[in-house]
Amino acid sequence: MSDLIQQRQEKLQKLKSLGLDPYPQPNLVNRDSTQVAKTKIDQTTTVAGRLMLLRGHGKILFADLQDFSGKIQVFFEQNTLGEKMEQVKLFDIGDIVTVTGIVFKTTAGEITIRVSDFQILAKNLRPLPEKWHGLTDTEECYRQRYVDLIVNAESRQVFLTRTKILSSMRQFLDDHGFLEVETPILQPVYGGASAKPFITKHNELDQEMYLRISDELYLKRLVVGGFEKVYEVSRDFRNEGVSRFHNPEFTQIEFYYAYIDYQELMKFTEELIVDVVKKVKGNLQVVFQGKTLDFTPPFKKLSFKDAILEKTKIDIDLIKTEADFLKSIQDSKLKLDLNGVVGLGAMFDALYKEYVRPYLEGPLFITDYPSEMIALAKRKPENPSKIASFQLIACGTELLKAYNELNDPKDQHDRWVDEETLAKKGAENAMQLDTDYLRALEYGMPPTSGWGMGIDRFTQFLTDSPTIKDVILFPAMRQEG
Numbered sequence: 001m002s003d004l005i006q007q008r009q010e011k012l013q014k015l016k017s018l019g020l021d022p023y024p025q026p027n028l029v030n031r032d033s034t035q036v037a038k039t040k041i042d043q044t045t046t047v048a049g050r051l052m053l054l055r056g057h058g059k060i061l062f063a064d065l066q067d068f069s070g071k072i073q074v075f076f077e078q079n080t081l082g083e084k085m086e087q088v089k090l091f092d093i094g095d096i097v098t099v100t101g102i103v104f105k106t107t108a109g110e111i112t113i114r115v116s117d118f119q120i121l122a123k124n125l126r127p128l129p130e131k132w133h134g135l136t137d138t139e140e141c142y143r144q145r146y147v148d149l150i151v152n153a154e155s156r157q158v159f160l161t162r163t164k165i166l167s168s169m170r171q172f173l174d175d176h177g178f179l180e181v182e183t184p185i186l187q188p189v190y191g192g193a194s195a196k197p198f199i200t201k202h203n204e205l206d207q208e209m210y211l212r213i214s215d216e217l218y219l220k221r222l223v224v225g226g227f228e229k230v231y232e233v234s235r236d237f238r239n240e241g242v243s244r245f246h247n248p249e250f251t252q253i254e255f256y257y258a259y260i261d262y263q264e265l266m267k268f269t270e271e272l273i274v275d276v277v278k279k280v281k282g283n284l285q286v287v288f289q290g291k292t293l294d295f296t297p298p299f300k301k302l303s304f305k306d307a308i309l310e311k312t313k314i315d316i317d318l319i320k321t322e323a324d325f326l327k328s329i330q331d332s333k334l335k336l337d338l339n340g341v342v343g344l345g346a347m348f349d350a351l352y353k354e355y356v357r358p359y360l361e362g363p364l365f366i367t368d369y370p371s372e373m374i375a376l377a378k379r380k381p382e383n384p385s386k387i388a389s390f391q392l393i394a395c396g397t398e399l400l401k402a403y404n405e406l407n408d409p410k411d412q413h414d415r416w417v418d419e420e421t422l423a424k425k426g427a428e429n430a431m432q433l434d435t436d437y438l439r440a441l442e443y444g445m446p447p448t449s450g451w452g453m454g455i456d457r458f459t460q461f462l463t464d465s466p467t468i469k470d471v472i473l474f475p476a477m478r479q480e481g
Contacts, residue, residue, distance in 0.1 A: 008125045011090045015123065018087070022123040028098055033069040038111045040103045045113060047072065048098035048121065050150065051091060061088050062112075065099065073112040074099050080116055087120070094124030094150075142469050143477055155470075161280060162459045162471055166233065168276045169253055169455075176268075178229040178255060183218035185211060185235065191437070192216030192376070193452075194429040195238040198248075211237035214452065216376065217437045219256050220405060224445045231255035233455075244467040245397055245457055248476050256450035262388045262404045265449040266365055269392065269402065270297040273363075280462050288395050288461050293363055299392070301365045304352070311356045316348060316370060317385070325351075342427035345372030362394040375415040375431055377403035399458055402451030409441035 015022045028048050037045040049067035056062050059078035064071050078085045080101075091097075101115040128151055129137070141148040141155070148155050170180065188207065190197040192214025202209050215234045222230050236252050257265065277284055277295045284295040308316050314332055319325050325347045329336055334355065341350050348370050360366070368386045371379050377387035389403035406412050416433040423430035459471040469475040 004127045005125060008092055008123070008127075011092065012123050012125065014090055015087070015120065020087070020120070022120055024119065024121060026098065026119065026121070031098065034065065034067050034072040035069040037072055037103060037113065041105065041111070042102065044100065044102055044116075046098060046100040047074075047113065049096065050124075051093055051095045051097060054091060054093055059085065061091070063091070065097070065113075073106075073110050074101070074115055075112050076115050076118070080114065081118075084118075088118075091120075092124055092127075094126075094128045095120060096122040096124070139477075142475050143480065145473050158459070158463045158465060158471055159473060161463050162455070164280050165276060165459055165462060166251075166253075166455060168279045169272070170233070172272050172275050173229075173231050173255060176229070178231045178257075179227055181219070181222060181227070181230050181232055183212075183215045183222075183232060183234070187212050187218075189432050189434045189436075191431055191434050193238075194375075194431060196240055196428055198237050198239045213238050214252070215254055216450075216452065217434060219254055219450070220445060220448065221437065221440045223256050223258055223405075223448050224440045224443055228258035228446070229255070242476060245460070247456060247468050247472055250468075250472075251455040252452050253455060254450065254452040256405065256448050258446045258448045260449050261447070262390060262402060262449050265402055265451065266299075266301075266390055269400070269451065270299055273392070277462065286394075286461060288464050289466060291361060291395055293361070293394055293461075295363055299363045299365055301367055301390075302360075303367050304348075304369045305386075307356050307360070307366055308348075308352060311359065312351065314351070319344070322347060340426070340428070342425045342430075343372065343422045345370060345374075346422075346427065346429075348373055357393065357398070358396040360393045360396055362392070363399075364393045365390045366393055374401075374403060375419050376406055376412070378406045378408075379411075394461060397457065399461070400451050400453035402449065405445070405448040405450055407441060407445040407447065409438050412441060413438055 012022055028046070031046045031048050032040070034047055034049065037047050047065060047067065049065045051063045052066045052071065053064040054061060061076040063074050065074050076085065076088045081088070097118055097120050099113060099115045099118040101113040103111060103113055106112050128147065186202070186209045188209060190210040190213050195213040197210040197213050200209050200211065214236055215232050219230050219232060232254055234252050234254065235249060237249050239248060240246065242248065257268070274284065274295060274297055277286060286293045286295060305316055308314055312332060312334060314328050319328055322344050325344060336350060336354055338347065338350060341347055367390045368380065369389045371385055371387050374387055374389060377389050380386045380388050387403055391401050392399045406415070416431060419431040420433060456468050456471050459465070460468060463471060465471050
């Protein structure tokens with residue numbers, strides 16, 4: 001590799017010795033894309049992009065020139081270029097150039113530009129890999145995404161799809177009267193989820209700050225202020241483990257919709273998901289890791305209690321304390337790692353994630369979680385031990401979480417006090433009590449429902465990507481060396 005880099009450095013110096021700038025800044029605003037150029041047979045065109053293939057020698061050279069829209073073959077010949085053909089001999093795969101010439105079809109039928117003039121725009125000094133495969137190269141794809149995007153058309157398509165997912169979701173919410181807003185990333189109190197935060201310090205204010213784990217509490221403050229439909233596309237941060245579905249920095253859409261309940265929100269969610277899947281995939285069939293999911297509505301519904309009962313034979317309605325839970329696990333002879341798990345809600349969650357969720361193919365709404373599991377969700381009036389909530393599950397993982405928002409400041413205060421008690425017992429993911437948010441609730445928040453969805457994970461499903469690293473341009477990685 002060092003020898004190849006040295007050869008390219010020598011070509012760079014040769015270009016400079018010819019009085020050429022290897023990194024010029026021409027105005028190419030009127031250039032054609034390669035795909036437009038292909039439509040201009042017998043016409044002159046100017047295109048710019050990266051040379052991805054070189055073949056020929058001496059007095060002729062064929063090359064593939066790639067830009068964002070695709071690629072086109074270009075043809076350099078001595079008879080047309082004269083002495084300038086000497087510069088062509090200094091080309092390497094990966095160089096960025098602009099060419100001008102007449103478009104024609106070769107005898108083999110390939111649309112080609114016969115180059116009459118050209119200019120090198122950026123000399124490539126580091127050879128591109130021919131093929132990226134195997135574990136080591138996969139790691140390099142994530143570390144050097146810029147190279148991955150150059151050589152891997154499939155990777156480029158994944159990120160084009162991600163952009164389409166986001167724009168489709170925004171369009172759907174905008175069309176339904178939602179207002180896109182921005183809320184703080186640096187927060188004096190973290191909240192809106194059960195997660196460990198990243199901690200930093202604001203020097204001027206001389207106070208500890210947190211990177212947000214969610215934007216929920218700020219969005220609901222806006223509902224208090226009279227914004228009845230709000231959403232945010234947010235970067236959130238959770239100082240936790242990395243897995244095929246988790247990255248410490250991730251993108252989430254959260255929205256809050258006043259004056260509806262979670263049953264209506266399920267219908268709205270179906271409409272939104274169906275709309276996005278259809279726009280992105282062209283139909284409602286999604287293949288993920290060999291399994292075909294049908295997003296044709298209505299989606300199936302199953303209560304959290306019944307899901308647990310079906311898979312474990314445990315009736316969680318009979319469990320009132322942590323001791324009851326431990327006895328039921330023992331009686332059922334289930335193996336469950338509860339190391340670091342504090343509180344009944346966390347125990348229910350551990351049981352669900354171990355024995356139930358991995359086996360739910362979906363798309364499926366799991367509804368009515370125990371009230372101990374989400375401190376921000378409203379209890380069901382007919383059954384206060386449950387919260388009016390749902391998750392959308394697909395292939396054993398959560399795509400989104402939703403619930404009726406708790407708007408009783410006294411109940412919210414008491415639920416957070418319970419969280420503080422869990423924190424004292426060692427629960428690392430317990431929520432903090434946010435006095436300003438409680439003050440906002442005391443001004444009155446209308447009955448509201450809302451949800452949050454991880455865009456990275458949803459993109460995984462719609463692009464059949466096995467790991468979240470495949471759909472994040474620059475995923476979290478251990479530092480090199």
